[in-house]
Amino acid sequence: MADLDPVIHAQARLRITAALATREPGESIAFPRLQELLDMTAGNLSTHLRKLEDAGYIDVEKSHKGRTPVTYLSLSKTGRRAFEDYMETLRSVLGTTS
Template identity: 40%
Template sequence: MVDPSEALDGGAIDLDEIIHQPTRLQIMSLLVSLDDQDRLAYGFVQKQLELTPGNLTTHLRKLEDADYVATTKEFHGAKPRTWIEATAAGRTAFAVYLQSLERALGVPRGR
């Protein structure tokens, strides 16, 4: 068992507030679980997380503004399709977020 006071050695715990918000954490978790070049359809993410289109769009805008995700719009015939993918910066930010969270929770390195 790790002593919680040891988890705080090395300074304050700084969790990225953009990622830490529950819905954005779910979005990022879905995206970073994919290979680097893979992406998810907007509709799939919406259904998986049970979000309204407006709610998902608002959270994606926040993540895009931070350069954590990128969206691409394509047409298949006359039907538009939006794809979402984690950027390299988003993957790095998520990894740092996880390390900070593990430190805050006292998870030992090299589990």
């Protein structure tokens, strides 16, 4: 289990990366939509997104829709690779293959 990426291994961050990994590379999702999908508070989601951003695992794009600020999130190339490695390691630990 020591080989599992500690940035991703936290339950909330694993849920976030898994949700973002279901999207095509470069495809983003708005913060409120991700919050709704994961049923997380804005503060909790923000805290975990910051850790993923600091690790270079997600890309954050801030823009405006009219006068309203909007944050879009996507899994970076590094993040996608880290998630794939995490899943491969997890399968190995569990003794399963895909």
